[in-house]
Amino acid sequence: DADVTQTPRNRITKTGKRIMLECSQTKGHDRMYWYRQDPGLGLQLIYYSFDVKDINKGEISDGYSVSRQAQAKFSLSLESAIPNQTALYFCATSDLSGPQHFGDGTRLSIL
Amino acid sequence: LAKTTQPISMDSYEGQEVNITCSHNNIATNDYITWYQQFPSQGPRFIIQGYKTKVTNEVASLFIPADRKSSTLSLPRVSLSDTAVYYCLVGDDYGGATNKLIFGTGTLLAVQP
Numbered sequence: 001d002a003d004v005t006q007t008p009r010n011r012i013t014k015t016g017k018r019i020m021l022e023c024s025q026t027k028g029h030d031r032m033y034w035y036r037q038d039p040g041l042g043l044q045l046i047y048y049s050f051d052v053k054d055i056n057k058g059e060i061s062d063g064y065s066v067s068r069q070a071q072a073k074f075s076l077s078l079e080s081a082i083p084n085q086t087a088l089y090f091c092a093t094s095d096l097s098g099p100q101h102f103g104d105g106t107r108l109s110i111l
Numbered sequence: 112l113a114k115t116t117q118p119i120s121m122d123s124y125e126g127q128e129v130n131i132t133c134s135h136n137n138i139a140t141n142d143y144i145t146w147y148q149q150f151p152s153q154g155p156r157f158i159i160q161g162y163k164t165k166v167t168n169e170v171a172s173l174f175i176p177a178d179r180k181s182s183t184l185s186l187p188r189v190s191l192s193d194t195a196v197y198y199c200l201v202g203d204d205y206g207g208a209t210n211k212l213i214f215g216t217g218t219l220l221a222v223q224p
Contacts, residue, residue, distance in 0.1 A: 004154075042198060042214030043155070090154045099145065102154025 003027045006091050006103035014111050019078040021106050023091030032074040033092040033100065034058075034066060043090060049074055081110045115199045120219040129186045131218050133199030136180050144175060144182045147198045149217070155198060159184070186220075194222045 003026045013019055023032065030051045035043040045058030047066040055066060063085060065077045078085055086109050092100040116134040123129045135144065143162050147155035159166060161173040161182070172185040186193060196217040 040216070042216050044214075088152075092154065099147075099157035099160065100155075102156070104153055107152075 004091060004093055004101055004103040006089075006106050008106060009104070010107045012109045012111065013081055015082055017081050017110075019081050019108065021076045021089055021091075021108070023074045023076070023103060025072050025091075025093045025101075027093055027095075027101060028071075029093040029095045029101075030071065031094045031096070032068065033094075034064075034074065034076045035090045035092065036060065037088045037090060037105075046076065046089075083110050086110045115201055115215050117197075117199050117215065117218045119216065120221065122221050122223065123189055124223050125190055126188050129189050129193075129220060129222075131184045131186075131197055131199075131220065132181060133184070134181050135199070135201045138179050138201050142201045144173065144179075145200045145202065146171070146173065146184045147200065147214075149196045149198065155214070158197075189220075189222045191222050191224065194220060196220075 005024050007022045033048045034046040036046055037043045044060050046060055046064050047058055048056050049068045052068050052071055055068060063078065065079060067075050074091060076089065089106045089108055090102050092102045094100045114137065117131065121129065121131060143160055145160040146158045148158050149155040159168055159171045159173045161175050163175050163179060166173045174183045174185065182199065184197060196219050198214045198217040200214060
């Protein structure tokens with residue numbers, strides 16, 4: 001969805017580095033989500049936010065943190081990256097009663 | 112928590128109708144059934160959602176029997192561009208129930224000429 005923008009699209013970094021993935025949306029949605037997808041598998045929820053003051057852990061939050069800077073922005077951080085966090089990361093948004101809209105993902109490789 | 116089971120893969124030819132069935136034996140009363148499509152290196156895209164009986168939109172139909180323990184996504188006259196992974200999800204809204212949103216591994220549909 002062109003209204004959900006993720007940056008960077010690709011990133012290669014080293015073990016132990018701090019990484020921030022950013023997501024911005026122009027859909028005006030209150031709800032935002034971060035997912036992780038490993039090769040050949042479905043998506044796993046990392047964190048989600050229902051509004052600017054709301055942050056919740058998903059299935060696999062260990063090793064990750066998030067910040068909801070504004071309604072339109074939701075960033076995901078890896079404080080000290082490790083190789084098994086190599087994956088495809090997706091941001092999504094939704095309103096109260098509609099489907100989720102996904103960005104095109106960030107491919108993250110940790111060496 | 113309603114888990115879903117789908118075939119890992121399916122093959123079809125252009126112009127055929129494709130039916131992908133999903134099992135969700137533990138579906139709750141207030142759960143909806145939602146299907147997403149995902150192309151390589153792209154985020155999932157919403158296709159259709161339903162609660163019971165039949166729902167149809169411009170791209171697909173969704174059939175849900177009375178007991179709601181399964182559902183079938185029907186894609187009419189598929190083309191090569193329908194080759195993708197299809198996910199069935201169960202949750203109490205469009206899947207925005209957050210920690211109840213489980214994508215599973217999906218069904219890889221391969222359409223051949």
